[in-house]
Amino acid sequence: MIALPPYAALLGLTMTADDRGVPVLTMPFADGVLGRPGFLHGGAIAGLLEIAAIAALRHALGTDDAGVIPLTITVDYRRGGRDAPTLATGIVTRLGTRIAHVDATAWQDDPARPIATARTNWRLDRPS
């Protein structure tokens, strides 16, 4: 399993894997991740999506030796994050030599009804 960074601990994240072994992150609903009253903060959701994307990318790379440098993240907020755990996972849509594209999605009760999705682009620094 991939080691999670300190910011994942601040968000309270735990990591499991789906039936294909792809990491799935869970963020509990807590005061420290709230924005407007009763809803998750968009920044905490973005943080969850980014970590889900990194976990998927590290899983696809199969190594911790490659550097993954974030370039861009674009988040679409679909619905408010309510008082429930939020799950997130990533799909590596392209793994190149120097660049990777990863889509991430976050949902609460139904994966088909995401609360937010993100497109992320990464620069890869692979050991030669």
Place this chain on the structure above:
Amino acid sequence: MTGFDVPRFAKLLDRGHGGRLGIRYHGHADGEDGWVELALPPAEALVGDTATGAMAAGPIVTLMDMAASIAIWARRGRFVPHATLDLRLDHLRPVVAGRTLIGRGECYRIAGPVAYVRGQAHDGDPADPVAQIVGTFMTTDAA
């Protein structure tokens, strides 16, 4: 645009995720070309990549989302509940560990319920930003 007191409102943001990160008011300018700056103090807990020590995207998005939100209310002249519709963050370079991040948000257009924002974050030199954002917000009250 004097109906919304930015520093007074920013003092109320000591709760939730922004409060957990220690985000606080840094400065603002009123008017058509107004802007709002918030500060994010450095902390080990914000690291997103243990190998490089670089800051995660979440705290930067949180900082910029909040600065942009307050800039929207300043431009509207009052608080109107809204939610982020979308937000893009460009990482221009890694955030140097141990430095306070300053995020400046601007609302450059309001079209009814929709507000358009942009912003930049720097860690000491505004001419050498670490991140740039663009996004849209929408009011949540059916009005």
